[in-house]
Amino acid sequence: MRDFYATRKPLAAVCHAPWVLVEAGLAKGRKMTSYHSMATDVKNAGAKWVDQAVVVDQGLITSRNPGDLDAFSAKIIEEVREGRQERWAVA
Numbered sequence: 246m247r248d249f250y251a252t253r254k255p256l257a258a259v260c261h262a263p264w265v266l267v268e269a270g271l272a273k274g275r276k277m278t279s280y281h282s283m284a285t286d287v288k289n290a291g292a293k294w295v296d297q298a299v300v301v302d303q304g305l306i307t308s309r310n311p312g313d314l315d316a317f318s319a320k321i322i323e324e325v326r327e328g329r330q331e332r333w334a335v336a
Contacts, residue, residue, distance in 0.1 A: 255324035
């Protein structure tokens with residue numbers, strides 16, 4: 246996961262999948278969202294958890310639940326179209 250993120254390509258996680266970002270050490274210092282029951286875990290990993298449909302922070306695209314999939318999918322498409330981003334700070 247960290248190796249993929251180091252390529253500076255967008256990385257997306259919805260619902261409970263942000264746990265993978267937490268486990269990979271990619272959450273610290275990032276603004277993220279997730280399924281509401283994960284908020285404490287995301288915060289404890291050093292991220293700023295927010296209750297929004299979609300959050301993008303330096304290529305990490307997170308979303309709360311399947312009800313947000315339209316916005317989540319649109320944001321993934323937008324980020325992929327932008328391509329690699331040299332401005333991202335790779336953790």
